Amino acid sequence: MTIHSDIDKIFKEGLKDYSEKTPSFIWDNIDQELNSKRNKRNRNFFYALAASVALLLSFGAGYLFTNFNTSIQLAENESSPVNNEPKQLNITESNSNDYKPNIENKPELNNENTSDKLIIAEPKKNISTKKAKTPKKKTNKAHTKVKKVSSSGTLLPPIFAENDSYEESLTSSYKKNTSSLNESNLNDKTNKLTNLELKQAMFTYDIPERDLVYEIRQLPMPTEPTTIHSPTIDKQWSIGISGTPLLSYRHIQERENEAFASSANTSGLQQNYENEKPLVSYSAGVNVNYQFANRWKIQSGFYMSETGQVINNIDLAQAPSSIYNSSSGNDYQIITSTGNITIKENSETLYNYVNKTSNSNYYASINDLNREGSELNSIETTTTKAEFIQTLEYYEIPVVLGYKLIDKKLDVNISGGVSANILVNNSTYLQNGNERQNINAEVEGIKSMNYSSILGFGFEYPIITQLLINLNPTFRYSINSVNEAGNVYPYSFGIYTGLKYKF
Amino acid sequence: MSILLKDIELLIKACKKNRPDAQKELYEHLSGKMFGVCLQYAKDYTEAEDILQDGFIKVFTKISQYNFKGSFEGWVRRIMVNCALERFRKQNLLYTVSEIQDYDSKLVADDVMAELSSKELLKLIQKLSPQYKTVFNLFAIEGYSHQEISEMLKISVGTSKSNLSRARVILQGKVEALYTEKQQNVKLVVR
Numbered sequence: 069m070t071i072h073s074d075i076d077k078i079f080k081e082g083l084k085d086y087s088e089k090t091p092s093f094i095w096d097n098i099d100q101e102l103n104s105k106r107n108k109r110n111r112n113f114f115y116a117l118a119a120s121v122a123l124l125l126s127f128g129a130g131y132l133f134t135n136f137n138t139s140i141q142l143a144e145n146e147s148s149p150v151n152n153e154p155k156q157l158n159i160t161e162s163n164s165n166d167y168k169p170n171i172e173n174k175p176e177l178n179n180e181n182t183s184d185k186l187i188i189a190e191p192k193k194n195i196s197t198k199k200a201k202t203p204k205k206k207t208n209k210a211h212t213k214v215k216k217v218s219s220s221g222t223l224l225p226p227i228f229a230e231n232d233s234y235e236e237s238l239t240s241s242y243k244k245n246t247s248s249l250n251e252s253n254l255n256d257k258t259n260k261l262t263n264l265e266l267k268q269a270m271f272t273y274d275i276p277e278r279d280l281v282y283e284i285r286q287l288p289m290p291t292e293p294t295t296i297h298s299p300t301i302d303k304q305w306s307i308g309i310s311g312t313p314l315l316s317y318r319h320i321q322e323r324e325n326e327a328f329a330s331s332a333n334t335s336g337l338q339q340n341y342e343n344e345k346p347l348v349s350y351s352a353g354v355n356v357n358y359q360f361a362n363r364w365k366i367q368s369g370f371y372m373s374e375t376g377q378v379i380n381n382i383d384l385a386q387a388p389s390s391i392y393n394s395s396s397g398n399d400y401q402i403i404t405s406t407g408n409i410t411i412k413e414n415s416e417t418l419y420n421y422v423n424k425t426s427n428s429n430y431y432a433s434i435n436d437l438n439r440e441g442s443e444l445n446s447i448e449t450t451t452t453k454a455e456f457i458q459t460l461e462y463y464e465i466p467v468v469l470g471y472k473l474i475d476k477k478l479d480v481n482i483s484g485g486v487s488a489n490i491l492v493n494n495s496t497y498l499q500n501g502n503e504r505q506n507i508n509a510e511v512e513g514i515k516s517m518n519y520s521s522i523l524g525f526g527f528e529y530p531i532i533t534q535l536l537i538n539l540n541p542t543f544r545y546s547i548n549s550v551n552e553a554g555n556v557y558p559y560s561f562g563i564y565t566g567l568k569y570k571f
Numbered sequence: 572m573s574i575l576l577k578d579i580e581l582l583i584k585a586c587k588k589n590r591p592d593a594q595k596e597l598y599e600h601l602s603g604k605m606f607g608v609c610l611q612y613a614k615d616y617t618e619a620e621d622i623l624q625d626g627f628i629k630v631f632t633k634i635s636q637y638n639f640k641g642s643f644e645g646w647v648r649r650i651m652v653n654c655a656l657e658r659f660r661k662q663n664l665l666y667t668v669s670e671i672q673d674y675d676s677k678l679v680a681d682d683v684m685a686e687l688s689s690k691e692l693l694k695l696i697q698k699l700s701p702q703y704k705t706v707f708n709l710f711a712i713e714g715y716s717h718q719e720i721s722e723m724l725k726i727s728v729g730t731s732k733s734n735l736s737r738a739r740v741i742l743q744g745k746v747e748a749l750y751t752e753k754q755q756n757v758k759l760v761v762r
Binding site (some may be wrong): 083 | 589591594595596598599602604606607610611620621624627628631632638660661684689690692693696707710711712724725726727739742743746
């Protein structure tokens with residue numbers, strides 16, 4: 069019989085009914101946590117309820133208040149006495165519900181009524197005998213506290229409100245106009261002005277006449293023949309160098325079949341690769357620029373960049389070197405989002421490089437292939453936490469188009485383009501204090517070519533003639549995936565500083 | 572304490588209504604066994620207690636999702652295993668990748684089971700390194716396939732197989748050692 073089913077069976081059956089008493093504080097903790105969740109839920113519900121009640125009340129109050137006020141107006145309008153001739157000029161447009169000027173009163177004879185507003189609907193003294201279909205605006209007598217006037221429930225800007233301050237701001241020309249109007253109609257009491265005429269009268273402004281004077285001037289003629297040069301873009305070519313510390317990381321596209329999707333599972337994709345962090349590395353190179361139009365330039369160059377990530381929280385086991393060396397030589401793997409890192413070192417070596425932090429003890433198995441009958445033993449070993457730095461170095465050839473936004477002494481431009489990147493180095497290091505420890509390790513399954521899109525903007529400032537200094541925050545994002553599995557897209561950000569020489 | 576199946580159903584329903592007294596009773600009914608499960612996966616008692624605590628909080632907050640389809644104990648167990656795996660996933664470990672060793676057993680399962688107590692078996696499992704232990708637990712005890720395990724732990728199927736095989740090899744050795752020790756003791760006593 070083989071080992072497989074037996075050992076499985078031994079443990080499965082053996083542990084099937086195993087149970088052990090739990091310490092009492094655990095239930096207390098659970099109970100406490102559930103209670104706080106319960107209270108939180110109740111509290112949130114209460115807050116939501118209170119908020120919605122408050123909102124409802126304020127809406128209701130607003131609605132009721134405006135309706136109430138307009139109904140007061142209506143009542144007042146109907147009840148106030150008429151003390152002028154009942155002649156009225158019917159120019160209402162009151163069938164519409166909007167707040168168009170609703171002039172219902174004829175202009176009065178006395179000065180009192182010069183306070184009639186240009187676009188006011190309601191005169192001070194109410195003489196309308198016709199019921200307005202639209203709710204009227206407030207009168208001064210109503211002494212409303214509300215600055216804004218509402219009509220049919222809509223709020224109007226203050227200009228439509230009837231108040232004293234507005235009266236004072238009337239132009240004198242308008243006042244003059246209305247008074248002239250009064251005078252002209254004074255004699256003919258039976259003369260009814262048409263809508264149009266009255267409107268015209270009411271709405272004309274007193275514009276002072278201005279004479280437009282044209283002068284003929286002579287332009288100075290050039291005394292000498294001058295040639296006009298076409299604008300040349302001098303100094304079209306430039307070369308430069310720049311570099312930056314680069315912050316790089318990667319975007320992982322989620323795959324279709326997510327693991328273990330049971331209702332009880334809460335970890336999901338967020339738990340994966342929690343121990344991976346962005347890496348600060350570098351990018352530097354030379355570039356050549358050609359300005360082919362007034363504000364446009366095209367740029368290419370050659371850069372060397374390092375991208376990657378930091379992987380922390382790895383357990384290293386301190387085991388004697390005889391243990392983990394197998395004939396194939398590939399003993400270790402670290403699973404990362406980018407791929408599997410294969411480490412061709414033995415564990416003891418790695419363990420000795422780092423500062424020891426936390427320790428735990430495990431059994432490790434010994435493969436002793438040389439002995440007959442392969443006696444298998446296990447030993448106890450201690451482990452410690454370590455950090456690995458996985459890097460990929462590329463030669464980059466960008467092609468970028470730039471546009472100058474601001475063309476002054478300090479130039480500001482934006483640029484966009486693509487870059488073809490050739491993989492030259494695939495190394496993983498062990499972080500040893502502040503340094504990187506060289507170890508024999510690399511990531512599997514990385515494509516040799518990578519293409520990325522570039523977006524950036526830049527500042528350029530001349531220091532001496534033909535030499536400029538520039539600052540370019542640049543963002544790069546991979547167009548294709550970096551790994552053969554096809555789901556990891558690195559991106560990086562850096563602020564390139566450099567010098568440029570024009571010739 | 573033994574609780575009837577029907578009583579459990581009532582308890583679950585009460586827990587769905589968030590009743591604290593029902594929750595306590597359900598906890599007391601299942602916590603012993605679930606603690607056993609947590610001990611299988613944890614590296615020490617402290618971690619096992621944490622897993623148990625997190626697990627039960629999840630059970631009671633997600634109990635609305637249990638629809639009485641399948642055993643409740645199985646459902647709770649899956650939650651415990653999940654909590655254990657969450658912790659496991661946070662530690663990224665070096666996985667050994669090498670040839671799979673085969674080993675011939677001299678023992679019969681029944682004999683061994685008669686001799687070794689559950690507690691001793693548990694101790695052996697606890698001493699395994701995390702990746703071996705987890706893969707062995709998931710395959711041999713929970714009954715998942717290598718494909719499922721590879722998805723759950725984000726490892727390759729090959730890694731899962733090799734880890735299982737190594738775990739078995741170690742456990743086999745330990746079990747045999749313990750068994751023979753006990754046999755000898757028994758013989759001594761008989762003499």
